[in-house]
Amino acid sequence: MKNLNRKKMILKTASMTAASLLFLSGCITHPLEKPVPQRPVIQGVKIQIVKKQIIPSYNKVVGTIIPQKRARLSSKIMGRILSITVSQGEHVTQGTALVFISARAIQNKEKEALNHYKQSLFALEEAEQEKKLALVTWKRYRNLFAQKAISPQEMDEISTKKKLADLELSQAESAVKMGKSSLNQTKIMLSYSEIDAPFSGIVIKKIAHSGDMAIPGSPLLILEDNSEYFLKAHPEENLLPVLKKGMKIQVKIPSFSKTIEGEIVRINPVVNPETRTFPIKISLKGKGLKSGVYATAEIPDGKKRVILVPEKAIVRKGDLTGVYTINSQGIVSYRLVQTGNRIKGSTEIASGLRPGDRILVQGLSHVIDGGIIKPSNSISSSNSGTTP
Numbered sequence: 001m002k003n004l005n006r007k008k009m010i011l012k013t014a015s016m017t018a019a020s021l022l023f024l025s026g027c028i029t030h031p032l033e034k035p036v037p038q039r040p041v042i043q044g045v046k047i048q049i050v051k052k053q054i055i056p057s058y059n060k061v062v063g064t065i066i067p068q069k070r071a072r073l074s075s076k077i078m079g080r081i082l083s084i085t086v087s088q089g090e091h092v093t094q095g096t097a098l099v100f101i102s103a104r105a106i107q108n109k110e111k112e113a114l115n116h117y118k119q120s121l122f123a124l125e126e127a128e129q130e131k132k133l134a135l136v137t138w139k140r141y142r143n144l145f146a147q148k149a150i151s152p153q154e155m156d157e158i159s160t161k162k163k164l165a166d167l168e169l170s171q172a173e174s175a176v177k178m179g180k181s182s183l184n185q186t187k188i189m190l191s192y193s194e195i196d197a198p199f200s201g202i203v204i205k206k207i208a209h210s211g212d213m214a215i216p217g218s219p220l221l222i223l224e225d226n227s228e229y230f231l232k233a234h235p236e237e238n239l240l241p242v243l244k245k246g247m248k249i250q251v252k253i254p255s256f257s258k259t260i261e262g263e264i265v266r267i268n269p270v271v272n273p274e275t276r277t278f279p280i281k282i283s284l285k286g287k288g289l290k291s292g293v294y295a296t297a298e299i300p301d302g303k304k305r306v307i308l309v310p311e312k313a314i315v316r317k318g319d320l321t322g323v324y325t326i327n328s329q330g331i332v333s334y335r336l337v338q339t340g341n342r343i344k345g346s347t348e349i350a351s352g353l354r355p356g357d358r359i360l361v362q363g364l365s366h367v368i369d370g371g372i373i374k375p376s377n378s379i380s381s382s383n384s385g386t387t388p
Contacts, residue, residue, distance in 0.1 A: 026130035039372040042332060046362030048313070049354050049371075053307045056341060058250075062235030065253075065284065065293045069199055069225035076142050077216035079103050084220070085325050088206040091226075096197045098221060103193035110186040117179035127172035128167070134165035201225040204291075211241060228291045233297050234277035242301060243267055249282055250298045253281040253289075260286045262297070307316065308346040313361040314339065323353070324360040330373045336362065 063232055082100040086092055141158040160310060205222040214220065227326045231251055235243065237382035243264060245388045313323050315334065322336045337352030353359070 007243060009239045012162040022176065032160060033090045037372060039331065040368050042371040042373050043360045043362045043369055044363040044366050045373065047326060047358050048309070048361045050307055050309065050349075050359060051355050051356040053308050054303055054305055055243065055308070055348075057302045057304040058341075059082050059106070059235070059239060059301045061239075062236045062295045063231045063282075063295055063297060065229050065289060065295055066080040066223045066232050067129075067201075067226065067291045067381060068228040068230065069201070071190055071198055071200075071223045073098065073195055073221040073223060074217055074219045075099070075101055075195065076216055077101065077103060077214070078191060078216060079214055081208055081210055081212045081214050081220070082349065084208065085116070085209050086206070086221070087201050088203055090203050091201070092197045092203060092223070093314075096205075097194050098197055099195040099208075101193045103190055106186060106189045112113055113183040113186045114122065117176070117183045119180040120175040120325075124169075124172040124176050127169040131165040131169045134162040138162040143176045157312075165299070171179065194238055195220070197223060198345055199223070199225050200227070224291060226289075229284045229291065230265070231284055231295050231297060232279065233241040233282065234272075234275065234279050235297075238270070239279060239299055240269060240278060242299065243280060249281060252296045253293060254296075255293055256288065258286075260284060282347065307349040307355065308338070308343065309349055309353070310361050311342065311345055311347050312364070313359055314347055315364060324364065324367050324369075326360065326373060332367060332369065332371045332373065334369045 010178045023177045066302075079101040082102055084098075084099050086098050092098065092280060131255070138161075140160050141150060141155055179268040201224050203221055204224045207222070208214065208220040245264055245267055247264045249262045249264060250259055262282040262284045264280055265283045268279045271278045309323065313335075315322055317334075320336060321339055322334050324332050325335045326332055335352055340348030340349040342348075
């Protein structure tokens with residue numbers, strides 16, 4: 001009897017335990033599975049398949065822009081600078097007086113030379129009168145001597161006076177020439193007290209100022225002709241057969257963010273044995289050029305195959321440069337690229353893309369990195385595709 005009751009108790013306890021477990025199991029909640037995120041669908045873009053193209057190849061040669069003319073204006077006489085009429089950076093025209101220098105000593109010499117010249121002219125006038133008189137007297141005595149009216153001694157005296165008159169006239173003429181030459185020299189020296197612009201241009205440097213002492217040979221101003229500039233470059237010797245006078249060259253000026261066309265105007269065919277280069281001079285046409293600026297000449301040297309993409313496909317994010325690419329599932333991703341030259345609305349891609357890659361070239365304002373372009377919404381072709 002006791003055993004029977006014990007079994008009933010065990011069964012009852014087991015039933016209650018099982019019921020409790022079932023109840024508890026019903027109360028336990030299982031964690032929900034994470035939902036798969038939905039990628040944003042991108043529309044209104046244009047797709048292009050990357051391929052290589054044949055373009056001209058260029059050899060880049062660096063150089064420096066130089067002016068057509070540059071002059072270091074200095075004094076030819078010593079004296080105190082009275083005034084300098086221009087400032088640095090000012091444009092001047094040819095013949096404009098730029099510097100005035102005190103020249104009192106030369107002015108005094110000019111007065112003395114002028115007085116001597118006037119005296120020599122007066123002496124010349126007297127010598128001419130004396131010669132005329134001596135010639136008339138000599139002719140009269142010659143007639144008398146022919147008539148034997150005078151002695152040979154008297155004739156010799158008159159002839160000697162005539163010769164002396166001729167000599168005095170010759171000396172007076174020499175004195176006039178010397179006086180005139182001396183006067184001209186002093187005038188030339190006096191003209192050095194004013195320094196004029198030898199050509200039209202810009203004063204790029206003002207070295208001296210009013211009150212300074214002008215010393216012969218020491219520069220006072222530096223003037224530059226800004227009407228035309230040249231690029232002076234030194235290509236490598238292997239380009240010597242390629243370059244010709246009159247050849248058109250594209251010149252890039254990074255500091256001005258501009259590219260201008262130039263023309264080779266001078267080629268020195270002598271190669272420097274140390275650098276293996278030779279000098280050339282390229283004429284540049286354009287406004288706003290400055291001397292001393294760094295520039296690059298692009299010299300054509302053949303053809304090459306490169307990847308070109310439209311400039312509008314390039315996306316810059318801060319210091320990063322890249323393009324939006326599309327994989328086989330239509331997922332868009334931002335890929336970094338290294339760009340090269342710009343060619344007529346396209347940009348050369350040095351690295352980051354391969355032929356066959358698909359990129360977005362239009363509607364980039366709608367693009368989200370990680371978005372998707374569904375095949376049903378795209379049109380593919382060998383060159384490009386469009387999505388509505």
